Amino acid sequence: MTTTMVPETWFEEDPRKQRSRGKLLDAAAALLTSGGLDAVTVEAVTRISKVARTTLYRHFGTVRQLRAAALERFLPPPAEVPESEGTLRDRLIELVHRQAVLIDEAPLQMSMLTWIATSDPTGTNSGPEGASLRLHLIEQYRRPFDDLFARPDARAVLGDYDATTALARLIGPVVFIRLAGLGRSTRADCRRIVDDFLTARAAEPPAS
Known part of the structure; x- marks a missing residue:
């Protein structure tokens, strides 16, 4: 046969x-x-x-x-999680800076158009495809933070912390600087953003 x-x-x-x-x-x-x-x-x-x-x-x-x-096509890709060397602060600074570089290299006009088009969470104005793309982008950009926050040393510092909230606090300022035409986020800017984030997290009461 x-x-x-x-x-x-x-x-x-x-x-x-x-x-x-x-x-x-x-x-x-x-x-x-x-x-x-x-x-x-x-x-x-x-x-x-x-x-x-x-x-x-x-x-x-x-x-x-x-x-x-x-x-x-016009949105910057998510950054890769840094290697395990260094403290959580060091790796967060590196991760935020990597994402800042990608955001700064993306075409500003088209990135702004994309963020605006996907900014309606209900899809009332952008339709179901706009809402679906918005959710896809959130999942895509939060993935490196999910990976980093899942590590034991990160959990010891941050506890059970929502990566979407972290994304807003850590990458939100970078996006604002870019869209507002205030220049590019430097490593020093990323360091301040991370330090503010960690200070605010440390001051928050533990989850009941």
Whole structure:
């Protein structure tokens, strides 16, 4: 009995689908850059990408889904957790500084547009895709803090601390500095942010 070997590539995603999705996102990103969210329409994206409307809807159920996917391209990635050497303070300063560098390197106009578009937690104005992207981004950016706070030495200092709250306290000031046009967050800025965070946490009463 002869066994037919199925090529591994058969199980991979069709490269034509990858190319068409990439073309759609490239077109949507170009429209976002030149005209903002309202410029990203099905007609404009299919015209620029030369991808059929039916193909667009196979990749993205709605134009909001397409806009959300294109917006995500412009946001800085989450920073990686520093190695275990040093105190919790040292590693927090390094983590916040790494994220600050990524934020500072991101295109300001598009980052601002993305944060604004995903700032509605209920999806009343941005729709379910905007709310979904917002939750995705929160999970993505809090992951390094989850990893760091799960370590025994961090738990000994911080206790059972919510990483989303930490993200707001530690990265919020960095984002504000960037969006307000106040310059870039230096390592000294990150050091002050972390010290303020640790001081405030130490002053908080223990959870009952």
